[in-house]
Amino acid sequence: MQKRFEDILQALTDPKRLKLRLFIEGNVIGVLTGLTIALFRYLLELSEANLPRLYQFLQENPAYIPGWFIVLMAIGCILHWLLRMDGMxxxxxxxxxxxxxxxxxxxxxxxxxxxxxxxxxxxxxxGLSLGREGPSVQLGACLGQGVGRLTHRSYEENHYLLTAGAGAGLAAAFNAPLAGAIFCLEELTKNFSPYVLMGAIAATVTATTVTQFFFGMEPVFHMGEIPVVMAGNVYAMLILLGGFVGILGLGFNRMLTISLDSYAKSPLKAWQKPLLPLLAAGVIGFFLPQILGGGSPLVDALVEHEYAIGFLLLLLTGKFFFTMLCFGSGVPGGIFLPMLVLGALGGAIFAKLAIAAQLMDAQWAVTCIVFGMAAYFSAVVKSPVTGAILIMEMTGSYQHLLSLMLVSMTAFLVAEWAGSEPVYDMLLNRSLGLMDRARIYIKESRHNLS
Structure with a gap:
């Protein structure tokens, strides 16, 4: 028995069997990531469901409002302490x-x-306007890296496992295994590697299976019946939608840079920066609670309710600037889900305008909301394939892949024509630039002291 076990172990460690090993390790990472993200999603959905009840209680019992703001300030201090422990x-x-x-x-x-x-x-x-997907990707990547380091894998194989974990995190966050795998290829590694694909597919499918055990197989967004695009004039409107939402997306990266620069140059001390968006969230919760948190309920509400165009513009403006205020502070949280919400709002506004101008029937309003998400994602992240597949899986609209690709590519071309940099590349280059300047400053300081 021991000899058989040793033979199996030797076979698995053989470099020629790297793909088989990545498949097995990918499944292990998928289970670990699925369990972690299931708990993560549960806690966030719990707060998402109870936050509106909390603000309703505070409106009915204003004596407790100061206590809530004290809690928010305490959370801000904890976030500052966590960031000091590890800036990553x-x-x-x-x-x-x-x-x-x-x-x-x-x-x-x-x-x-x-x-x-x-x-x-x-x-x-x-209540910060941040998403769960970025943290989920990083949590999965941590687990992938942990498996690699605990099993003493090579540098290259460690990278494959980290990438697989990152894809598993995205897949588990959104019930989107295919989008998780494509994200690894299109966004993280930017090449089609069979080794990356082997680990990513195993990890994303397993992670999604684990989370579906807890949350069911329903899509993340509940959009109801989405009409299938067949007519040529509707395709023409979808191209216009992609261009419209793509233009809206151009301001996202620029405003994100302005927000980050403003925080960096502000007189606020490090511990005060997380307090600003948290206290803003405390105020916004009484006047425009729809823009709090990631925003999944708001996307569902766009389908369920008939909002006036003025209120849609208010939601779009409020969500946009509150997201900038939150992300610029540097607190942990992603921009993936807020981006999709902004795209859905942009699609809803486009539908209102097109229907009012009698260019489109009212039945296509839901389609515009769904496709607006893919368009905004593609314009900001500049990963159109991931955007189309992600929205397809998140809404369950599998028969719309061709139309989603059309809208995504249109928005992508708008961003490309405008010279917009992919948001995650922009953020990475900014971080690397800050690191380089910090090294130069330390080197000059040591030289002056000597």
């Missing part, structure tokens, strides 16, 4: 993963796993 948990986490894969950053997987999980639950749970 700041923001989305996806640029950090790209930096690790490029060999320009390093990550202490166990520490980042614990701190990112805690920080994202506290920040997003308190």
């Amino acid at each position: 948990i700041s923001g989305s986490g996806i640029p950090q993963i790209k930096g690790v894969l490029m060999g320009k950053m390093d990550m202490h997987w166990a520490r980042v796993l614990l701190l990112k999980f805690t920080g994202a639950v506290l920040g997003i749970g308190a």
Whole structure:
């Protein structure tokens, strides 16, 4: 028996069987990531369901309002403390993963796993306009890296496992296994590697299966019946939709840079920066609670309710600037889901205008909301294939892949024509630039002292 076990172990460690090993390790990473993200999603959905009830209670019992703001300030202090312990948990986490894969950053997987999980639950749970997908990607990547390091894998194989974990995190966050695998190829590695694909497919499918055990097989967004696009004039409107939402997406990266620069140049001390968006969330919760948190309920509400165009513009403006205020502070949380919400709002506004101008029937309004998400994602992230497949899986609209690709590519071309940089590349380059300037400053300081 022992000899058989040794033979199996030797066979698995043979470099010629790397694909088989990646498949097995990918399944292990998928199980670990699925369980972790299931808990992560549960806690965030719990807060998402109870936050509106909390604000309703506070409106009925105003004596408790000061206590809630004290809680928000305490959360801000905890987030500052977590960020001081490890700066790699700041923001989305996806640029950090790209930096690790490029060999320009390093990550202490166990520490980042614990701190990112805690920080994202506290920040997003308190109402910050940030998404769960970026943290989910980083949490999965931490688990992938952990498996590689605990089993003493090579540098190259460690990268394959980290990438597989990142894809599993996205898949588990959104019930989107195919999008998770494509994300690894199109966004993280930017090449079609059979080794990356082998680990990613195994990890994403397994992670999604685990989360579906807890949350069911329903799509993340509940869009109801989405009409299938058949007529030529509707295709023409979808091209216009892609262009319209693509133009809206051009302002996202630029405003994100302005927000980050504003925080960096502000007189606020480090511990005060997380307090600003948290206290803003406390105020917004009484006047426009729809824009709090990631925004999944808002996307569903766009389908269920007939909002006036003025209110849609208010939601779009409020969600956009509140997301900038939150992300610029550097607290743990992603921009993936807020991007999709902004795209859905852009699609809803386009539908209102097109229907009012009698260019489109009212039945296509839901289609515009769904396709607007793919268009905004493609314009900002510049990964049109991932965007189309992600929205297809998140809404269950599998028969719309061709139309989603058309809209995504239109928005992508608008961003390409405008010279817009992919958001995660922009954030990574910014972080690397700050690191280089910090090294130069330290070197000059040591030289002056000597």
